[in-house]
Amino acid sequence: MMPEQTSNTPLxxxxxxxxxxxxxxxxxxQKLRALFLIAPLLVFVMLTFVVPIGNxxxxxxxxxxxxxxxxxxxxALENWQAETEPLPDETAYKAAFFDLFAAAKAKEHTKLGxxxxxxxxxxxxxxxxxxxxxxxxxxELAKTFQKIxxxxxxxETFIALFDASFDANFDANFDASGKKTNTSxxxxxxxxxxxxxxxxxxxxETKGIAADAxxxxxxxxxxxxxxxxxxxxEKNKSITEGKVWEALYVALADxxxxxxNAAAIASLSGPxxxxxxxxxxxxxxxxxxxxxxxxxxxxxxxxxxxxxETIKLHSSxxxxxxxxNAVDMRKTLDGPAIQPESKQILLNLxxxxxxxxLIITISCxxxxxxxxxxxxxLPVRTSNILMILVLLPFWTSLLVRTSAWKVMLQQQGVIxxxxxxxxIVATDNRLEIINNQIGTITAxxxxxxxxxxxxxxxxxxxxxxxYVRAAKSLGATNxxxxxxxxxxxxxxxxxxxxxxxxxxxxxxxxxxEIVGGTDGVFISNRIAYHISRSLNWGLxxxxxxxxxxxxxxxxxxxxxxxxxxxxxxx
Amino acid sequence: xxxxxxxxxxxxxSFVLPIMGAVGLLVGLLIGTSNGISGMGALIGVVIFxxxxxxxxxxxLNEKGVRxxxxxxxxxxxxxxxxxxxxxxxxxxxxxxxxxxxxLYEGRYRAKLLPxxxxxxxxxxxxxxxxxxxIFIFLISPIIVVMxxxxxxxxxxxxxxxxxALDPAGYSLKHYADFLGIRDDSNGEWIRSxxxxxxxxxxxxxxxxxxxxxxxxGLSQSHVPAKRIIMAIxxxxxxxxxxxxATGMFFFYATMGNFMELQLGxxxxxxxxxxxxxxxxVLGIPFVIITVTATLVGFDRSLTQAAASMGAGPVTTxxxxxxxxxxxxxxxxxxxxxxxxxxxxxxxxxxxxASQKTLPxxxxxxxxxxxxxxxxxxxxxxxxxxxxxLTTLELLRRxxxxxxxxxxx
Numbered sequence: 001m002m003p004e005q006t007s008n009t010p011l012x013x014x015x016x017x018x019x020x021x022x023x024x025x026x027x028x029x030q031k032l033r034a035l036f037l038i039a040p041l042l043v044f045v046m047l048t049f050v051v052p053i054g055n056x057x058x059x060x061x062x063x064x065x066x067x068x069x070x071x072x073x074x075x076a077l078e079n080w081q082a083e084t085e086p087l088p089d090e091t092a093y094k095a096a097f098f099d100l101f102a103a104a105k106a107k108e109h110t111k112l113g114x115x116x117x118x119x120x121x122x123x124x125x126x127x128x129x130x131x132x133x134x135x136x137x138x139x140e141l142a143k144t145f146q147k148i149x150x151x152x153x154x155x156e157t158f159i160a161l162f163d164a165s166f167d168a169n170f171d172a173n174f175d176a177s178g179k180k181t182n183t184s185x186x187x188x189x190x191x192x193x194x195x196x197x198x199x200x201x202x203x204x205e206t207k208g209i210a211a212d213a214x215x216x217x218x219x220x221x222x223x224x225x226x227x228x229x230x231x232x233x234e235k236n237k238s239i240t241e242g243k244v245w246e247a248l249y250v251a252l253a254d255x256x257x258x259x260x261n262a263a264a265i266a267s268l269s270g271p272x273x274x275x276x277x278x279x280x281x282x283x284x285x286x287x288x289x290x291x292x293x294x295x296x297x298x299x300x301x302x303x304x305x306x307x308x309e310t311i312k313l314h315s316s317x318x319x320x321x322x323x324x325n326a327v328d329m330r331k332t333l334d335g336p337a338i339q340p341e342s343k344q345i346l347l348n349l350x351x352x353x354x355x356x357x358l359i360i361t362i363s364c365x366x367x368x369x370x371x372x373x374x375x376x377x378l379p380v381r382t383s384n385i386l387m388i389l390v391l392l393p394f395w396t397s398l399l400v401r402t403s404a405w406k407v408m409l410q411q412q413g414v415i416x417x418x419x420x421x422x423x424i425v426a427t428d429n430r431l432e433i434i435n436n437q438i439g440t441i442t443a444x445x446x447x448x449x450x451x452x453x454x455x456x457x458x459x460x461x462x463x464x465x466x467y468v469r470a471a472k473s474l475g476a477t478n479x480x481x482x483x484x485x486x487x488x489x490x491x492x493x494x495x496x497x498x499x500x501x502x503x504x505x506x507x508x509x510x511x512x513e514i515v516g517g518t519d520g521v522f523i524s525n526r527i528a529y530h531i532s533r534s535l536n537w538g539l540x541x542x543x544x545x546x547x548x549x550x551x552x553x554x555x556x557x558x559x560x561x562x563x564x565x566x567x568x569x570x
Numbered sequence: 571x572x573x574x575x576x577x578x579x580x581x582x583x584s585f586v587l588p589i590m591g592a593v594g595l596l597v598g599l600l601i602g603t604s605n606g607i608s609g610m611g612a613l614i615g616v617v618i619f620x621x622x623x624x625x626x627x628x629x630x631l632n633e634k635g636v637r638x639x640x641x642x643x644x645x646x647x648x649x650x651x652x653x654x655x656x657x658x659x660x661x662x663x664x665x666x667x668x669x670x671x672x673x674l675y676e677g678r679y680r681a682k683l684l685p686x687x688x689x690x691x692x693x694x695x696x697x698x699x700x701x702x703x704x705i706f707i708f709l710i711s712p713i714i715v716v717m718x719x720x721x722x723x724x725x726x727x728x729x730x731x732x733x734x735a736l737d738p739a740g741y742s743l744k745h746y747a748d749f750l751g752i753r754d755d756s757n758g759e760w761i762r763s764x765x766x767x768x769x770x771x772x773x774x775x776x777x778x779x780x781x782x783x784x785x786x787x788g789l790s791q792s793h794v795p796a797k798r799i800i801m802a803i804x805x806x807x808x809x810x811x812x813x814x815x816a817t818g819m820f821f822f823y824a825t826m827g828n829f830m831e832l833q834l835g836x837x838x839x840x841x842x843x844x845x846x847x848x849x850x851x852v853l854g855i856p857f858v859i860i861t862v863t864a865t866l867v868g869f870d871r872s873l874t875q876a877a878a879s880m881g882a883g884p885v886t887t888x889x890x891x892x893x894x895x896x897x898x899x900x901x902x903x904x905x906x907x908x909x910x911x912x913x914x915x916x917x918x919x920x921x922x923x924a925s926q927k928t929l930p931x932x933x934x935x936x937x938x939x940x941x942x943x944x945x946x947x948x949x950x951x952x953x954x955x956x957x958x959x960l961t962t963l964e965l966l967r968r969x970x971x972x973x974x975x976x977x978x979x
Contacts, residue, residue, distance in 0.1 A: 408711075413727060414729070
């Protein structure tokens with residue numbers, strides 16, 4: 001009876017709580033304490049390492065620059081059937097004119113040109129030239145308008161026409177005089193400015209554009225709103241301080257000539273209404289605004305299909321284009337295609353990186369195996385002394401070893417001098433062993449050799465010599481005993497060392513840069529080139545992502561074979 | 571290998587002579603080729619070496635006398651031919667030749683080998699040693715060669731005639747003076763970058779060691795949730811190729827630097843140092859984690875329990891019991907972190923500005939752009955530094971073993 005009762009009641013800890021509960025509480029406390037100790041470092045590494053790398057990887061697909069700088073054009077081009085129509089229609093040209101004008105004023109057009117130049121060489125100069133020429137059509141129209149009435153030359157005229165002075169206490173949709181205002185226009189132009197400059201500007205929701213003027217002159221109102229926001233927020237100036245934006249005249253002429261606006265213009269009232277109506281009559285005598293012609297005049301590139309095709313192709317906010325470029329392909333209207341032969345270098349470079357890393361790994365195995373064997377089989381005293389010869393290079397600065405190899409391998413370097421002195425090579429026929437693949441392979445084998453020897457050594461140390469002796473006593477020859485008994489046991493060391501050396505080799509930058517010349521460089525050097533010289537950061541990020549993927553797969557394999565916990569240093 | 575157990579016996583001349591002849595052939599061929607008479611040189615070499623061999627063995631002198639005689643003869647021959655340097659080389663070759671003749675003749679090469687080895691196995695044994703020697707030379711020679719070159723009186727990267735002749739005029743300390751910035755034409759860039767390295771590396775090490783040790787202690791507890799993932803994240807700075815880390819940090823730290831300059835109003839140089847120090851601290855963390863966790867694997871948990879049972883608080887236990895035992899691991903992790911920062915060039919080039927130029931950066935520029943022999947002086951100093959580091963590590967390892975030996979298993 002008694003034993004049954006005790007088995008039904010739960011075991012109790014000293015303080016009276018059930019043992020199970022008490023144990024799990026103490027386990028939880030242990031876990032929390034461990035996490036508490038790890039947390040500072042984990043947060044630090046996440047913040048300063050993992051997030052930056054994630055951010056970089058994100059850049060390899062990020063492509064919002066086109067839609068940020070030319071938002072209207074991108075929208076207009078969506079309707080362009082590039083397969084059938086040779087050129088986009090007037091709306092695209094119109095959108096491009098105003099987009100490019102705003103971009104030129106914000107000095108952003110060259111960035112877009114540089115971005116598209118990665119895809120289509122030559123576009124950069126078209127954008128650069130357009131940035132200057134885009135002011136001209138507006139300037140000419142400004143003269144026409146000022147001939148009609150000099151008042152058009154003043155910013156105040158436009159302010160009186162559009163700027164519904166507002167009162168924050170008043171209803172947002174009506175201005176102080178009870179005129180209806182259009183606040184959404186201001187907000188949409190604010191978004192356009194923020195997108196273009198990558199800023200976070202804010203203006204009060206109550207600020208608006210006179211609604212009747214916005215209905216009569218929609219394009220002008222839009223550009224006026226943008227002009228005001230840009231000048232006030234970006235330049236910290238008032239629009240009355242400078243000249244009226246040239247694009248406004250183009251928009252105004254377009255609006256005044258547009259028959260759809262005629263009714264709204266006629267119903268316009270207020271101080272500027274008569275000026276607008278007279279100007280409308282005068283301007284309608286002029287030839288109709290033709291954006292296709294205007295853009296063709298700005299730069300002849302805009303009359304050609306290629307520039308539009310490039311914009312349309314690369315207008316999406318996220319793109320796989322950089323990854324395609326990274327493997328020598330490119331986006332076309334018919335889907336991914338192979339790059340022209342002159343631009344095919346990256347796949348080659350990947351291949352070379354892998355090939356040379358393999359050669360380096362194999363050389364390290366061949367040179368490292370005898371040394372590791374010797375160190376593991378000599379008496380401890382001797383092997384400790386010889387170990388210094390392995391550890392000293394390991395601990396010596398990478399730059400020192402690289403400079404040492406530069407000294408050794410140069411045309412006038414130590415190796416060549418010795419060979420010439422020995423008469424093995426003629427003085428005018430010195431060996432070319434630097435600034436090519438031989439240089440990279442020699443120097444990197446030397447630099448990475450300790451990383452091969454050390455893991456091999458630690459594995460070989462654990463192989464009992466009695467196995468080989470037993471094999472020999474059973475009649476195995478030296479070779480058989482080595483190949484069938486010793487070597488299989490040393491394979492984990494070879495595997496660990498090889499993966500380590502390969503991982504390190506494939507991402508090397510410094511040594512190939514210094515002793516590799518042009519045909520001994522790795523993919524890392526190309527990444528550095530795109531980061532610091534060509535500024536094609538998207539492509540650099542894509543190349544980096546591919547390299548990182550390869551390294552992570554190898555690292556995973558290393559973890560499976562050796563285990564991260566078993567990594568030993570020194 | 572087994573201890574020396576094999577009885578040795580004298581070998582006949584028919585064994586020693588052909589080998590010495592072959593050595594003579596090789597030496598003669600080398601010297602002959604450098605003078606443009608390969609065939610003749612080889613012949614002379616064979617004759618001289620076999621003659622020396624016969625004389626040495628049949629001479630009425632004892633072994634020591636003969637070896638001294640050969641050494642002196644080679645030394646004088648070298649000196650007479652050219653200069654004292656060649657004389658020294660000759661003396662070295664002579665000493666080796668004398669030793670080699672008797673090593674073969676007396677059968678000493680057999681002494682330390684197992685008695686049952688066949689001649690082929692003996693030959694392989696020594697060939698293997700020669701191969702290993704060659705690999706060791708490959709490992710160490712670039713580092714050795716740099717040292718004498720750093721004392722070159724000329725701005726060359728190779729040995730001059732005067733240096734080879736051991737002429738004191740061929741040597742000078744001018745590259746060291748340039749490094750220290752005390753030569754007339756030196757611009758002080760080297761010593762400035764050296765100071766930069768000495769500012770950045772210790773601070774980065776401090777961060778990685780303090781955070782890393784704490785985390786390693788946390789990781790070594792018995793119940794850590796998601797241990798593998800945490801470990802992978804903490805080790806990742808060592809795994810990710812530097813160029814990728816540098817690229818990622820380039821974008822991130824540019825934004826962070828702008829924030830600190832514009833929003834916090836910090837000095838531009840200070841921000842630069844903070845960026846580089848933080849980046850280097852991250853790169854050093856895996857080394858601290860690995861070495862400290864390795865030390866903690868052998869840590870006897872009952873020691874902390876004993877301390878706790880005697881009334882010590884967790885902080886006292888940590889500093890009085892745990893810390894002294896894992897101290898060697900912490901220090902060697904710190905040394906790794908230090909050397910990582912001290913030797914790092916890719917990241918600092920990407921995120922630092924000219925005022926944070928470190929020594930490796932200056933060396934990189936020196937190697938890629940204006941090649942200056944001062945690099946060799948710097949290299950020599952750095953090699954000396956790494957020898958000091960290596961010694962420290964070895965002492966620490968011994969201390970750690972001693973401490974572990976004392977603690978109950």
